[in-house]
Amino acid sequence: xxxxxxxxxxxxxxxxxxxxxxxxxxxxxxxxxxxxxxxxxxxxxxxxxxxxxxxxxxxxxxxxxxxxxxxxxxxxxxxxxxxxxxxxxxxxxxxxxxxxxxxxxxxxxxxxxxxxxxxxxxxxxxxxxxxxxxxxxxxxxxxxxxxxxxxxxxxxxxxxxxxxxxxxxxxxxxxxxxxxxxxxxxxxxxxxxxxxxxxxxxxxxxxxxxxxxxxxxxxxxxxxxxxxxxxxxxxxxxxxxxxxxxxxxxxxxxxxxxxxxxxxxxxxxxxxxxxxxxxxxxxxxxxxxxxxxxxxxxxxxxxxxxxxxxxxxxxxxxxxxx
Amino acid sequence: xxxxxxxxxxxxxxxxxxxxxxxxxxxxxxxxxxxxxxxxxxxxxxxxxxxxxxxxxxxxxxxxxxxxxxxxxxxxxxxxxxxxxxxxxxxxxxxxxxxxxxxxxxxxxxxxxxxxxxxxxxxxxxxxxxxxxxxxxxxxxxxxxxxxxxxxxxxxxxxxxxxxxxxxxxxxxxxxxxxxxxxxxxxxxxxxxxxxxxxxxxxxxxxxxxxxxxxxxxxxxxxxxxxxxxxxxxxxxxxxxxxxxxxxxxxxxxxxxxxxxxxxxxxxxxxxxxxxxxxxxxxxxxxxxxxxxxxxxx
Numbered sequence: 001x002x003x004x005x006x007x008x009x010x011x012x013x014x015x016x017x018x019x020x021x022x023x024x025x026x027x028x029x030x031x032x033x034x035x036x037x038x039x040x041x042x043x044x045x046x047x048x049x050x051x052x053x054x055x056x057x058x059x060x061x062x063x064x065x066x067x068x069x070x071x072x073x074x075x076x077x078x079x080x081x082x083x084x085x086x087x088x089x090x091x092x093x094x095x096x097x098x099x100x101x102x103x104x105x106x107x108x109x110x111x112x113x114x115x116x117x118x119x120x121x122x123x124x125x126x127x128x129x130x131x132x133x134x135x136x137x138x139x140x141x142x143x144x145x146x147x148x149x150x151x152x153x154x155x156x157x158x159x160x161x162x163x164x165x166x167x168x169x170x171x172x173x174x175x176x177x178x179x180x181x182x183x184x185x186x187x188x189x190x191x192x193x194x195x196x197x198x199x200x201x202x203x204x205x206x207x208x209x210x211x212x213x214x215x216x217x218x219x220x221x222x223x224x225x226x227x228x229x230x231x232x233x234x235x236x237x238x239x240x241x242x243x244x245x246x247x248x249x250x251x252x253x254x255x256x257x258x259x260x261x262x263x264x265x266x267x268x269x270x271x272x273x274x275x276x277x278x279x280x281x282x283x284x285x286x287x288x289x290x291x292x293x294x295x296x297x298x299x300x301x302x303x304x305x306x307x308x309x310x311x312x313x314x315x316x317x318x319x320x321x322x
Numbered sequence: 323x324x325x326x327x328x329x330x331x332x333x334x335x336x337x338x339x340x341x342x343x344x345x346x347x348x349x350x351x352x353x354x355x356x357x358x359x360x361x362x363x364x365x366x367x368x369x370x371x372x373x374x375x376x377x378x379x380x381x382x383x384x385x386x387x388x389x390x391x392x393x394x395x396x397x398x399x400x401x402x403x404x405x406x407x408x409x410x411x412x413x414x415x416x417x418x419x420x421x422x423x424x425x426x427x428x429x430x431x432x433x434x435x436x437x438x439x440x441x442x443x444x445x446x447x448x449x450x451x452x453x454x455x456x457x458x459x460x461x462x463x464x465x466x467x468x469x470x471x472x473x474x475x476x477x478x479x480x481x482x483x484x485x486x487x488x489x490x491x492x493x494x495x496x497x498x499x500x501x502x503x504x505x506x507x508x509x510x511x512x513x514x515x516x517x518x519x520x521x522x523x524x525x526x527x528x529x530x531x532x533x534x535x536x537x538x539x540x541x542x543x544x545x546x547x548x549x550x551x552x553x554x555x556x557x558x559x560x561x562x563x564x565x566x567x568x569x570x571x572x573x574x575x576x577x578x579x580x581x582x583x584x585x586x587x588x589x590x591x592x593x594x595x596x597x598x599x600x601x602x603x604x605x606x607x608x609x610x611x612x613x614x615x616x617x618x619x620x
Contacts, residue, residue: 216359219355
């Protein structure tokens with residue numbers, strides 16, 4: 001496959017209306033097939049809508065749900081990424097994205113980072129995933145799937161790339177905010193995301209595919225602006241803000257090899273260095289070693305030295321220092 | 323601070339630089355918001371109270387742009403002391419947009435209440451009368467909401483909400499509000515961009531509860547200063563010291579802080595005593611509209 005045809009399904013899911021959204025997915029998969037797509041990407045929680053709150057449990061599906069199998073069945077000679085609320089056998093609810101290929105479920109990613117600050121309240125309603133794996137795919141290159149906030153943590157694109165992903169797919173329900181006239185594209189959120197995606201594409205020398213929804217849930221408007229970025233960090237396509245549509249993009253796969261040979265950042269990565277230093281930082285945070293950036297007389301597990309008045313250790317054990 | 327000019331080239335208002343928004347994006351977001359709110363609720367029409375002031379005029383333009391003028395009913399609800407200019411300006415908006423409109427004189431309802439129910443206190447203070455008028459208008463709007471078959475669209479802005487210059491269950495009552503996160507200066511900027519007539523943008527904002535009343539004389543501030551203060555204090559979380567460094571008078575900052583704190587209750591839904599296993603708004607949390615709740619599913 002020399003050229004990958006990506007179809008970005010920038011849809012406005014109906015909140016809580018699983019069957020209506022499922023029907024729309026089937027329609028768009030067929031339309032994308034007719035338009036020659038190799039890969040179709042739907043946004044985060046495209047099958048359910050985003051601001052579910054207590055509805056999450058009512059629209060959740062298990063991975064053996066026949067409706068998911070039905071979607072998978074529609075993917076002969078096609079790769080499709082869909083997103084939904086996944087209920088595990090032990091009844092935890094995850095925000096999940098599945099890669100469906102050739103009639104079956106190829107891979108499932110559970111959202112790792114659940115924003116619970118500002119306008120977000122995800123941790124109240126969902127469990128965080130524990131696994132991050134790249135997956136081989138019929139597209140001829142490794143695929144890494146992430147969901148929205150996952151991409152606001154440097155580790156996610158980096159680990160996916162080190163694990164063999166050459167195509168990084170982020171599916172999002174990103175709420176638009178900050179209309180300051182000084183923003184590059186008239187929307188603060190869009191400006192931030194564009195910076196992230198170009199940076200990740202360049203630093204991981206990977207193709208970055210971003211599919212963000214449009215439409216409104218309650219107070220929140222989702223801004224769309226789905227994109228495909230080349231491994232050089234150069235944008236290949238940007239969908240319009242706020243407009244629903246199925247957008248197809250031709251992505252030259254040969255650029256991956258060229259870019260990785262000319263800019264061998266991944267070859268030069270030092271995962272063993274990261275493991276060593278992260279092991280130390282984790283130990284320091286857990287009070288198992290003296291924090292190297294703490295005050296001189298701080299007890300292990302704390303980073304501020306207590307005043308002279310305090311004689312008895314209150315931390316984990318008496319600190320080193322002197 | 324930039325001066326924004328009208329069609330005649332003369333300055334209409336001052337727009338603080340940090341408050342300037344991308345009005346094209348704002349119109350896209352608000353249009354999508356209005357359509358989304360109506361669709362989720364299963365409605366196609368909207369109704370609003372049109373005062374002749376800039377806030378409700380802007381919302382009328384935004385709703386007409388989002389769903390078409392023929393889907394909007396503008397209700398003019400003057401009291402006998404309301405200024406004629408307000409009504410004239412409101413009718414200009416109705417005519418320019420081509421929306422349906424109705425005139426409901428609230429004087430008999432308001433005067434009837436104060437004359438009979440409160441015969442022993444005929445001289446109710448203006449604030450009390452003003453609040454009662456705002457709630458009468460709310461009652462009329464919700465009645466017309468049923469007859470017109472449309473949702474009530476809110477017209478309050480962020481500045482007045484933050485300082486509590488609103489009547490609880492009065493002018494702040496609505497099904498949804500497209501401009502409640504825009505400061506007055508941003509309302510003016512958006513109004514100029516969308517084509518609200520210059521004379522409406524230009525005139526001094528007023529609750530029009532008694533002759534000659536204006537927001538800025540009543541509260542003793544100017545909107546550009548107050549908007550900047552609120553922006554840095556609330557949106558940008560600046561401390562007391564940082565506000566002084568930005569050039570704000572500490573006494574004004576303290577006064578506005580008090581207004582914000584004392585009006586917090588107006589911006590929230592009333593608390594319910596927690597007694598049962600699941601309590602609305604506490605641990606029974608659903609979207610306002612969900613499958614099965616729409617009035618007329620489409």
